[in-house]
Amino acid sequence: MRANDAVSGLVLILLAAAMIAFTSTFPDFPGQHYGPALFPRILGGVVIACGGLLLWRGVAARRAGAALVEMAPWTREPWRVGSFVLMLGLLVVYILFAETVGFIPMAFVTALALFMWFGVRPLTAVGTSVVATLVIYWFFATLLRVPLPRGWLDPIL
Amino acid sequence: MDAFVTAFGLVFTPQVLWVISASAAFGMFVGAMPGLTATMATALIVPVTFFMDPVPALGAIVTATAMAIFAGDIPAALLRIPGTPASAAYTDESYAMSKKGLLDLNLGVNLVFSVIGGMVGVAILILCAPILAEAAINFSSFEYFWLALLGLTCAVFMATDDPLKGITSLMFGLLINCIGIDPTAGYPRFTFGSVELLQGVSFIPAMIGMFALSELLRGAVSIDQQGAVLAQKIGNIFSGVWGVFKQYWFNFLRGSTLGVAIGALPGAGADIAAWISFAVSKRFSKTPEKFGTGHIEGIVDATSANNAALGGAWIPALVFGIPGDSITAIVIGVLYMKGMNPGPTVFLQNPQFIYAVFIIFVLANILMLPLGWTAIKSAKQILRVPRKILLPIILLFCMVGAYAMTNSPYGIIVMLTLGVIGWLMEENGFPIAPAILGLVLGEMLEQSFMTSMIKAEGHALPFFERPIAGVLGVLTLLIWATMIWRGIKGRGGLQEADITGA
Numbered sequence: 088m089r090a091n092d093a094v095s096g097l098v099l100i101l102l103a104a105a106m107i108a109f110t111s112t113f114p115d116f117p118g119q120h121y122g123p124a125l126f127p128r129i130l131g132g133v134v135i136a137c138g139g140l141l142l143w144r145g146v147a148a149r150r151a152g153a154a155l156v157e158m159a160p161w162t163r164e165p166w167r168v169g170s171f172v173l174m175l176g177l178l179v180v181y182i183l184f185a186e187t188v189g190f191i192p193m194a195f196v197t198a199l200a201l202f203m204w205f206g207v208r209p210l211t212a213v214g215t216s217v218v219a220t221l222v223i224y225w226f227f228a229t230l231l232r233v234p235l236p237r238g239w240l241d242p243i244l
Numbered sequence: 245m246d247a248f249v250t251a252f253g254l255v256f257t258p259q260v261l262w263v264i265s266a267s268a269a270f271g272m273f274v275g276a277m278p279g280l281t282a283t284m285a286t287a288l289i290v291p292v293t294f295f296m297d298p299v300p301a302l303g304a305i306v307t308a309t310a311m312a313i314f315a316g317d318i319p320a321a322l323l324r325i326p327g328t329p330a331s332a333a334y335t336d337e338s339y340a341m342s343k344k345g346l347l348d349l350n351l352g353v354n355l356v357f358s359v360i361g362g363m364v365g366v367a368i369l370i371l372c373a374p375i376l377a378e379a380a381i382n383f384s385s386f387e388y389f390w391l392a393l394l395g396l397t398c399a400v401f402m403a404t405d406d407p408l409k410g411i412t413s414l415m416f417g418l419l420i421n422c423i424g425i426d427p428t429a430g431y432p433r434f435t436f437g438s439v440e441l442l443q444g445v446s447f448i449p450a451m452i453g454m455f456a457l458s459e460l461l462r463g464a465v466s467i468d469q470q471g472a473v474l475a476q477k478i479g480n481i482f483s484g485v486w487g488v489f490k491q492y493w494f495n496f497l498r499g500s501t502l503g504v505a506i507g508a509l510p511g512a513g514a515d516i517a518a519w520i521s522f523a524v525s526k527r528f529s530k531t532p533e534k535f536g537t538g539h540i541e542g543i544v545d546a547t548s549a550n551n552a553a554l555g556g557a558w559i560p561a562l563v564f565g566i567p568g569d570s571i572t573a574i575v576i577g578v579l580y581m582k583g584m585n586p587g588p589t590v591f592l593q594n595p596q597f598i599y600a601v602f603i604i605f606v607l608a609n610i611l612m613l614p615l616g617w618t619a620i621k622s623a624k625q626i627l628r629v630p631r632k633i634l635l636p637i638i639l640l641f642c643m644v645g646a647y648a649m650t651n652s653p654y655g656i657i658v659m660l661t662l663g664v665i666g667w668l669m670e671e672n673g674f675p676i677a678p679a680i681l682g683l684v685l686g687e688m689l690e691q692s693f694m695t696s697m698i699k700a701e702g703h704a705l706p707f708f709e710r711p712i713a714g715v716l717g718v719l720t721l722l723i724w725a726t727m728i729w730r731g732i733k734g735r736g737g738l739q740e741a742d743i744t745g746a
Contacts, residue, residue, distance in 0.1 A: 088671055095672055099412065106419070109434070116429060121697045123426040123433055126690045130418050137412045144408070159671070161465040170464040174639065178660050181643060182653045194643070198636045205467050205632035219637045223644055231295045233648040 089157040093145025099138035107131040173204055189238020190228070194220040251599030254299045255607070263300040264307045264604065268611055271308030272619045275315030276626050277634065278325040279463050282312035282514070286574045287455045288638070290448050291645030298582045299600045302575065306601065307608040309571050310362055313514050313550050314616055317354040318623050321347060322473050330514035330550040333522040340538030342476065352481035353488050353540055354547045355616040357496060361548030362609040364500035365507065365555025370602050373591075376563045379712075380588035385699065386707055388564075389692035390716035392685050395566040397723050399511020399681045407727060409674045416669075417682020418689070420445050427687055428694040440654045447577040449646035449658040450683060454676050455570070456642050457663030462670075463635050473627050481620060492544045495525055503549030507556025511681055513569025514550035514557075521549035555605060562586055562598060565688060570677045573684045 110124040110131075149155070161167040177197045185193045195216050202212035227233040237244050254260070267289060274285040285308045293301035316328030317338065324339035326332040341350040383391070396414055404410035423434045424444030435441040489496065499521045506517040525545035526535045535542055557568025558575075565586035567573035579586045584594065591598055619626065646659035666676050700706035708714040 088668065090672055095412075095674075106434075113431060113433065119429070119698075120702060121428075121694055123429045123431040125697075126426075126693065127419065127422045127433065130415050130422070134412065134415045134419070137408060137415065140408055141412070167465040170467060171461060174461060174464050175660070175664070177639075178643070178656065182656050182660070186653065190644075194640050197643075198640060201636035201639065202632070205635070207630075207632055211633075215633060215637075219640060223640055227644050227648060231292065231648070233644070234651055235644065235647065 088159065088162070091145045091149055091153055091155050091157075092141040093149060094155065096138040096141030096143075096145055099141065100135050103131040103134035103138065170204060173201065177201065185238070186236050187238055188236075189240050190235040191220055191224055191240055192238065194223065247595035248599050250596035251603055254596060254600045255303070255603045260300045260303055263296065264303045264607065264611070267304035267308040268311050268608065268615050271311030272315045272615055273626060274308070275312030276318045276327050276619060276623065277629070277631075278319050278323065278327055279459060279631070280634075280638070281328045281455070281459065282309045282316070282330065283570045283574070284456045284459055285309065285312045286571050287448070287451045288641055288645060290451070290574055290578055291648045293578065294448070294581065294649065298579075298584060298597060299604075301578060301582065302601055303604040303608075305571070305575055305578070306604050307611070310551065310554055310605075310608045311612060311615065313554060314355065314358040314362075314547075314612055315619055317358070317547060318351065318620060319627060321350050321354070322623060322627065328515075330518050330553075331547075332515065333518035333550075334543045334546045337522075337536065337538065337543055340536065341540065341543075342538075344538040345476075346538060346540075347476050348479045348481045349484045349488070349540070350543065351478065351620050352483070352485045353543060355481065355613065355620065356485045356489075357499075357544055357548045358551040358616070359609050359612050360496065361500040361503060362551035362554065362612065363606070364497075364548070365504050365552035366602065366605040366609065367555075368501075368504045368552075369555040369558050369605065373559050373562050373598070376559065377588040377591040380563055381592070383588070383712070384710065385692040385695040386710055386713035387716065388688060389696050389707070390713055390720055391564055391566060392689040392692060394716055394720045394723075395510035395560065395564075396678070396681060396685060396689070397720055398509050399678050401723060401727050404675045404678065406673060406675075407731075409672075410678050413669060413674045413676065414678035414682045416674075417679035417684075418686045419682075420450070420679075421683050421686025421690075427691045428698075440650070440652070445662075445683075446649055446655055446658050447683060448574075448581075448649045449655040450662045451574055451577070451680065452642050452646050453659035453661065453663035454666035454680065456638065457659055458666035458670060458676075460635055460639055460642070461663065461667045463631060467632050467635065473624055478620060478623070481617070488540055488544065492541055495541060495544045496548050499525070499545035499548035500552035502545075503552030504556035504559075506549070507553030508559045508568050510560060510566050510568055511677055513571065513677075514553040517553035517556075518546040518550040522546040551609075558601070558605075562590065562601070563588060567681060567684055570680050573677075573680050576684050 107128055110127050113122060113124040115122050177200060181193050181197055198216040198219055199212055202216060224235060228235045270289065271285050274280045275282060286305055289304055289308050293304050312328055313330050316326055316331035319325050319327045320331045320335040321338040321342050324335060326335045338350050400410035400414055401407050423441055425442055426433050432442055502521045502524065503517040506512050506520060522542045522545060525542040526532050529541055557572045560566045560568050561572035561576055565576060567576050576586055584590060642659060643656055646655035649655045669676060696707060708717050
């Protein structure tokens with residue numbers, strides 16, 4: 088997704104303005120001229136300046152005939168869009184459920200779903216998912232002692 | 245001298261040597277796989293090194309990146325796809341050589357000159373770093389403020405084709421860094437009541453997101469596009485390399501010194517070193533017309549330069565705590581996590597640790613010769629690993645790696661958020677490296693700025709009163725003035741960047 092610079096510029100200006108407004112809630116310390124709000128405000132000022140220049144540049148490009156938002160060619164192929172959405176979606180699902188369900192089932196499902204979607208043969212997909220999940224679990228949880236969530240498998244691990 | 249002996253003792257233990265060998269193999273693989281970069285190798289290896297002592301941790305990063313930068317040359321020659329961006333400058337040239345039947349010579353030259361280029365990088369690092377550290381010991385907040393600002397300035401103006409987007413990206417990194425407890429007053433900024441945001445946005449999950457997840461997202465939509473390996477047999481790669489060295493020894497020296505210098509510039513790393521030295525090689529070549537037809541000359545320059553740049557990038561990283569490229573940006577993050585704040589004091593307090601880094605660098609370059617040979621010999625098998633198998637596994641690694649940094653899903657949330665932002669930024673022509681530098685240098689910049697402001701009571705003059713601070717300050721302002729002036733001057737009509745950047 089390629090947005091016109093004017094769009095990026097506008098978004099940046101709005102975000103920076105909101106942020107600067109928010110810094111007014113930061114406290115001042117008596118006898119201290121330079122508080123926690125100073126640095127973010129300077130940065131916000133620079134972002135607004137950059138956003139303004141981008142806006143100006145984008146408007147010029149728009150006059151020259153550039154589109155407001157241009158989608159990459161792959162977005163017209165549903166399968167590719169699916170790959171993109173699936174990858175992000177699986178991450179969200181993992182974040183939501185890993186703590187209760189546990190790493191092993193969730194990682195297995197994540198890998199398997201992607202393998203199947205990408206067109207790996209089912210047997211290879213299942214086998215690789217099992218091996219990858221267990222090896223990663225062994226490496227991080229057993230060897231490096233990362234407390235990966237055990238979830239449903241807690242009684243047997 | 246004692247420190248040097250201690251350093252030897254630290255490096256030559258079975259554990260460290262084992263870690264180095266394993267990360268060497270890992271680096272070779274990641275570098276040789278198109279779409280997986282040296283920075284990504286670092287981002288993926290850091291969660292593992294988190295659980296190690298400083299010496300093996302740094303050893304793993306040094307070795308993996310050195311191998312990855314070389315290994316990127318292999319698919320360039322075989323597939324016409326650079327394995328890492330650092331090989332992109334001479335991919336076409338390499339492939340043209342392979343098609344002319346010079347595949348063996350090409351791979352041999354790439355390997356040998358990567359090794360000796362890397363050695364030049366280490367040598368200059370060993371010579372310069374302690375001297376600079378001695379000078380840096382007297383630096384006050386003014387010097388550090390200008391140094392950080394100069395570093396960020398270089399990163400924006402020299403390392404990106406679109407300075408405006410570079411600055412924006414840098415500001416984004418600096419602003420992310422503002423989240424959490426502020427360094428001077430201790431007030432929690434932009435945390436919105438979240439306990440996890442109090443300590444700021446976790447750096448390593450952010451890196452994994454911006455460098456690995458965004459790459460996976462790009463890979464996922466082109467998963468079926470795997471290059472076809474050239475059906476040439478790989479023979480004796482070392483025959484003829486000595487002849488090339490005798491003919492082009494000057495190119496090698498020029499390429500590697502240029503590489504170190506560019507590597508040492510903050511923000512510019514191995515990839516830019518390769519591009520510039522390749523261009524320099526062509527510009528000063530006696531036979532520029534041969535470039536593009538499978539000519540070895542430019543490759544000698546560029547392949548030496550990108551490996552030399554790795555060592556160069558460590559100079560400002562170790563001496564000032566200012567990263568020379570995105571890899572050392574991660575390293576600095578790791579050093580802070582290990583409680584070893586990079587800067588001149590490390591040279592005084594922990595010299596054995598600095599020497600250990602030097603020794604590992606030398607070791608990694610020596611190791612590159614046999615391992616590189618093995619990688620070249622097994623290149624066809626490596627390149628046959630399907631991406632549709634690899635990508636989901638890397639995604640699991642990213643998830644676990646990000647989780648391991650915070651021991652909570654918070655790490656994965658940071659990774660996901662910044663991964664999507666990083667992907668959007670790249671799509672829209674905003675370079676990622678300045679954002680990462682901003683994220684790493686933000687605290688130093690803010691702290692030195694605030695301390696200096698308080699010391700100077702808001703006046704500008706004290707920022708320039710100390711000699712070194714004055715020089716650095718004037719230099720920084722000059723670069724800004726030149727760039728702004730150039731920007732105004734070039735604004736006559738609609739520029740190329742305007743159309744492509746739209």
